[in-house]
Amino acid sequence: MERRTILKGGAALGLAAGLAPRTLLAADPVKVGFMLVGPKNDTGWSQHHYDAAMKAKEKLGDGVELMVQESVAEGADAERVMSQMALGGAKLIFATSFGYMDSVQNVAAKFPKVMFEHATGYKTAPNASAYNARFYEGRAVCGYIAGKMTKTNKIGYIGSFPIPEVVQGINSSFVNARKANPKVEIAVVMISTWFDPAKEADATKALLDQGCDVVLAHTDSTAPLAALKAAGKFGFGQSSDMAEFAPAPRLSSIIDNWAPYYEERIKAVIDGTWKSQNVWYGIKEGMVGIGEISDAVPADVKAEAEKIRDGIAGGTVHAFQGPLNKQDGSVWLKDGELPDDGTLAGMNFFVEGITTKMPS
Amino acid sequence: MDLSHMNAGVLVASLMVASVPILLAALGELVVEKSGVLNLGVEGMMIVGAVTGFIAAFHSGSAVLGFVGGAAGGAALSMIFALLTQFLMANQVATGLALTLFGQGLASLLGQSYVGQKPPLTGKLPFGPLADLPFVGPVLFGHDWVVYFSVLAVGAISWFLTRSRGGLVLRAVGENHDAAHSLGYKVRLVRVAAIGFGGAMAGLGGAYLSLVRVPQWTEGMTAGAGWIALAIVVFASWRPWRVLMGAWLFGGISVLQLNMQAAGSAIPVQYLSMSPYLITILVLVIMSSGRSRASLGAPASLGQNFHAAR
Known part of the structure; x- marks a missing residue:
């Protein structure tokens, strides 16, 4: 058995074990990964995703634990970072740049129990949503x-x-x-x-x-x-x-107002109602x-x-x-x-x- | 190609401005490498210079003090490199790379509360009516003092390396540190001084980014300029005036391709964007196909640690 398979199995087991008693053990937080393309204080795109993540966490309280990785290059690095997050117990991973699209698809195929959300792309999978703003x-x-x-x-x-x-x-x-x-x-x-x-x-x-x-x-x-x-x-x-x-x-x-969407999706994971989707919201949806x-x-x-x-x-x-x-x-x-x-x-x-x- | 909209004077003037950071950093690195030390931490020293320069200018309200602060910040960081490589004999390549990573982290830590702030402005030197001359005006008389300083620095360093006693000692140390040592020159001292100078110049280059060219502090704002500076030193085969040419070439093409796009040129920008790197490779191939390493002009002791007891 290859090491990767063991790790994957271990992660899946760990997740499965962590998931089932969650409703009983409120102290066990849901880990949510955020991967940013720039520094989290670039005063623009990445900072806005980061701030939205913090806002969502504030709303949802101690039930959520954030794993943030900033300045992740698009390409092989992105796959490594997401795999790391998945192995580290992340249940939901937000990849917040267009260029992460294929990386998300690749990693999502490897970790079928982890949910992915990719910003501004168009490819989806059973465990990977795409969300974009108009x-x-x-x-x-x-x-x-x-x-x-x-x-x-x-x-x-x-x-x-x-x-x-x-x-x-x-x-x-x-x-x-x-x-x-x-x-x-x-x-x-x-x-x-x-x-x-x-x-x-x-x-x-x-x-x-x-x-x-x-x-x-x-x-x-x-x-x-x-x-x-x-x-x-x-x-x-x-x-x-x-x-x-x-x-x-x-x-x-x-x-870009991501916070309501992040809150909604993290909550969906906590409640177990998360489903893969492809949304494109504009001024109307806020x-x-x-x-x-x-x-x-x-x-x-x-x-x-x-x-x-x-x-x-x-x-x-x-x-x-x-x-x-x-x-x-x-x-x-x-x-x-x-x-x-x-x-x-x-x-x-x-x-x-x-x-x-x-x-x- | 429609270049009729493009004003050659404005174009040359903006390429001179765009190349100042890499020119300053490359000049510093040239002196460091001439002394036989390879410091790959230019990017790290630049970004630390950018943030310390910004902080100094922001609190003092003086842009000039900002540049002093930038130079001091870059030099201070380079002293870590000097300590590790000259006294603790650490590997120069590994230490240099570590210095870049450390510098980037340190800079973002220092700069956290300065994001979104505005620095005092560095104005153009007043040349009166001379600045309104066609072509010559914007090219020769339309800049801030740092641009003139950077060109003067090329001349000064060229003179220092070839005409002054100190420069000859520095080059001797870089070519053969054992021989220089046996003649009684203080190899370590010379190298530490060179490293400090290189750090100060890289810091100045970084400060120019955060104080003039952008002008604000943003994390990661050097965006690889330090690596280009390193490439230019090799491209220039360790000669100051060729460093100036190289910096203008790199700076020039990056400005030219932006201007050509803005003017609606039909040439695909990808070709322009890669052209400086293509030229660098070409120059390296041509130079290294020459007789020996000497034709490339690399100091013979480059990257080798010196220990007097050996």
Whole structure:
């Protein structure tokens, strides 16, 4: 018998033994693993997941024990960390970056008794859920404000990788900026990392050099806002509110609100009602929040942006609504048509009007 | 390719700024390696410099004091390396790697309460109307003092290593520490001084990141700049002016590819992103295909510990 099999068996036994009497022994906490792609205090993406985990734990009390591992590289490292957590007795593991997707699938197959939750992916398994937020709904609001606020008619967008989540954000920002200002153009820079403050600052400066005066960032640090502040231009908070940069350069923000979901899922494990699912929540469900629109934004623009926000929540306004063409001029959505979730989740094209080519 | 939107002056100016951290760190490491010591802890010393510089600037309200603090922080960390490798004879490669890991942890501990704070600003030096000249203005007269300092440092170190007595002693120690010892030079002292200098320069580079380029403290903010600095020293075959070229090449391409994207260039960015590394490999292949190790320019005693009793 190989050592791994013994370990696995041991872990499974341990879990089974730990699970059965839980209802009787309240003192035995449920171990929940959180794997973060950046440092837990990056003031953006990872910090928000971490804070949400802490909030969920606070709500659920002593019945939960957290195992947090920060700055885990996507790839082989992620599998090692998750296996370690599973062997260490974790009952539920949250993997909070898109790039962990295949690692989650691999580890989930090895530990069928451990439940997995993967953020922003689309692959599921009987013991692995996927959860994602409709960030592009938030981008619609920010894009609209950006379109109104730009004086050079040029907005910038810092992306990480050309994955569907980022492409949705770019398209949504642009489509809604055009609604606010038909002359607006967008410049896109991909920096091939989620977190590198120096590179994010450089990308911001490159966009400013190209004449952009409002920059939306889809990366994890506050470096773009710091650079925008120095230049006296505008931007938005990303992942967390980044209110320390309000009222300018931070005009508003897209807030990832994971805490209610984490609480719900951990509770489901405690109650034994956890089932694999694939959810995609937006402004309506509260997973995407829009930060307070600052006073640097004129009152009428603010009111209009809030109307879009509430309209999206109520289902009367949509980030994408036909007529919309793809970049090559072919029809994507006919007049009044709405995209289905499948197309959105796999979005790999820019809409008409964006001049940047999709990296292949 | 449409480069008409790109302003060459602004581009060159921003590549000079972008390469300052790696240039400073690489210059420090060059001196360390010339003395025969291989310190792989550049990344760790940089990030400690970034946080101590930030803390010093934040509390004193002076950016200049911040840079002093950054240099002091980097130098202090390097003294741990000096103690371990020069007095306790620890393996330099292992100690250097450990120093990086330790530095990263220490920096995030020190920086915990400084996340989200803003440092005092480092302004551009006032050159008056000169700064408005086309091309020359932004390239030569549009920078903060650290940029000029980093270029001056290249000249000063080049002079020191080739023209001064101290530099010759340092190189002698790096080439053959036994011979230098038998001539009566204090090998350990020279090396400890070089290590301290290297730490201070790496700390300065880190402080430039947290005080000027980003400017704020964020955990993990060096993001591999220290490793690039190490690569540049080899790329430059241990010559100061080539370090400057290498730093501008690395810094330049990273800025260029961002600017080209922003300008809507059709060249896939992946090719640009990997080009500095490709060039490094090419240079290494060409240089090492030469006659001997000497053509590469590596100090002969690099990475070897010295013990007087041997």
